[in-house]
Amino acid sequence: MYDYLISPFAEFEFMRRALAGALALALGGAPVGVFLMLRRMSLTGDAMAHAILPGAAVGFLFAGLNLFAMTAGGIAAGVTVAVGAGLIARSTGMKEDASLAAFYLVSLALGVLIVSLRGSNIDLLHVLFGTVLALDDATLLLIAAIATVSLFSLAVIWRPLVLECVDPNFLRSVSRSGAPTHLVFLALMVLNLVGGFHALGTLLAVGIMMLPAAAARFWVKELTAMIVLAIGLAMISGYLGLLLSYHSGAAAGPAIILVAGILYAGSVLLGPVGGLKRHFVPARHLEA
Amino acid sequence: MTAMTAALEFKNLTLGYDRHPAVHHLNGKVAEGTLLAVVGPNGAGKSTLLKGIVGALDPLEGEIDRNGEKREAIAYLPQLAEIDRSFPISVYDLVAMGLWRRAGLFGGIGRAQKESIEQAISVVGLDGFEARTIGTLSGGQMQRALFARLLLQDARLIVLDEPFAALDQNTIGDLSELITHWHGEGRTVITVLHDLELVRKRFPETLLLAREAVAWGKTPEVLTADNLAKARKMCEVFHPDAPVCEAAA
Known part of the structure; x- marks a missing residue:
């Protein structure tokens, strides 16, 4: 048992680093994922992941596998798309999903065009699928810093953020913090996706945010509990995913996301809050 | 006049x-x-x-x-349809939002304010509903909760x-x-x-x-x-x- 569950991490430093990275990602990303889900913005995260890809790729093409260049490129692309789409949605009649789609498609096309000009490169796979088993000090620090910033920022914007989700008209009537809150939240999403892509790749980074959040929805009804549970599920996914990858030799990033997917499937089946079990095996109704 | x-x-x-x-x-x-x-x-x-x-x-x-x-x-109460009632928040927290102008981003909710929240909930006849999520309320109960929030706004x-x-x-x-x-x-x-x-x-x-x-x-x-x-x-x-x-x- 010990050999199977603990020794991979006790013996190998790269596994410990991967675990630390996965836990930090869970801490920052899962709460953001819960809010994305509750605001019906689940696919926004996915679109943003696509938008970040070209930024990171451009950084990579100019500076190689340079942490700073790729991070800066990803953040620049992500923030441009998020803020641009948000501003257009708020100042015109266009819905945010449509303006986001317009922005991220342009960003993606631009990125692919730039990459194609420079020819293919096998290292680009790192950008696409991440390198969770090869996190160096700088990357680990970046991921931990992003988790810290995320938790602090969420604490700061908690009240207006919740209020904007439940009753945006009320928030608008008592305060002008709606727009800045929304922008800070979008920035947190971008930061976490950028942190995630170093470990899991641009396309899978959104998985560690959304899957645990969606799973948690099936177990608890209250917001704080939902966030705590989502963080826990994301951490378990990271741990089990790394174990799975270690023992089977499968790629680590997809393994983590697949474990999160299995937890999600289990929650859909068994979760007491609207899960399928309740649907197919209905319990007898209560008296009041 | x-x-x-x-x-x-x-x-x-x-x-x-x-x-x-x-x-x-x-x-x-x-x-x-x-x-x-x-x-x-x-x-x-x-x-x-x-x-x-x-x-x-x-x-x-x-x-x-x-x-x-x-x-x-x-204090403004828009038409009911514009609230996301699937959001997992309790009646108590919804009503407490009425304190926004006094509590703001970080202001603590002290004993006096907790009492005023409980009193507002009681005035609109929602005693015992504090911990319920807003998704479980009927239309009438929801509107009562929103009136409790208006009470706290004290406008x-x-x-x-x-x-x-x-x-x-x-x-x-x-x-x-x-x-x-x-x-x-x-x-x-x-x-x-x-x-x-x-x-x-x-x-x-x-x-x-x-x-x-x-x-x-x-x-x-x-x-x-x-x-x-x-x-x-x-x-x-x-x-x-x-x-x-x-x-x-």
Whole structure:
């Protein structure tokens, strides 16, 4: 048992680093994922992941596998798309999903065009699928810093953020913090996706945010509990995913996301809050 | 009315969407402490007027004088449909939002404030519902919770948009009792309503709106058969190719 569950991490430093990275990602990303889900913005995260890809790729093409260049490129692309789409949605009649789609498609096309000009490169796979088993000090620090910033920022914007989700008209009537809150939240999403892509790749980074959040929805009804549970599920996914990858030799990033997917499937089946079990095996109704 | 200070004054106010006016050249004052009903057919501009009052919509022309009051100090209850009731938040937390102006981003919720939250929940008759999520409430219970939030806002000017739509008599009775109570405390209350019987019974002053003010004054003098017929006729005159309005400012 010990050999199977603990020794991979006790013996190998790269596994410990991967675990630390996965836990930090869970801490920052899962709460953001819960809010994305509750605001019906689940696919926004996915679109943003696509938008970040070209930024990171451009950084990579100019500076190689340079942490700073790729991070800066990803953040620049992500923030441009998020803020641009948000501003257009708020100042015109266009819905945010449509303006986001317009922005991220342009960003993606631009990125692919730039990459194609420079020819293919096998290292680009790192950008696409991440390198969770090869996190160096700088990357680990970046991921931990992003988790810290995320938790602090969420604490700061908690009240207006919740209020904007439940009753945006009320928030608008008592305060002008709606727009800045929304922008800070979008920035947190971008930061976490950028942190995630170093470990899991641009396309899978959104998985560690959304899957645990969606799973948690099936177990608890209250917001704080939902966030705590989502963080826990994301951490378990990271741990089990790394174990799975270690023992089977499968790629680590997809393994983590697949474990999160299995937890999600289990929650859909068994979760007491609207899960399928309740649907197919209905319990007898209560008296009041 | 002339001797009292005005809580609100509309000066040649035109409000609308995409240049089409929904409220057209409205003039008049709402005196401090007035209990005013705003009635009129669908599409008469009632909700638009409220959005203008709370500053959610900028005038196309003219202005609203709020007598120096900040728009954030106005308590506003929009129509019920605009709240996300699937969001996992408790009745207690929803009501506590009414303390926003005093607590803000970080302000602690102290013992006195906790008591005031519990008291507000009790006043609207939701004792025992504190920990329930808002998704489990009926329409009437939800509206009671929102009234508790209004109580906590403790505003001098309260603006309600069809607060009694689709509620049962019992709930309407309790909540309109609260409105009357606010009036007794000297607050200014402006309410959009469709139930003319209720308006006659509880609202001393009425504005009959059909894009323009058809009549505005004491309720019995406003709600005459003539005026109501006139309001019906004046409504829904939207034209996609309407000419530019040249009425004198």
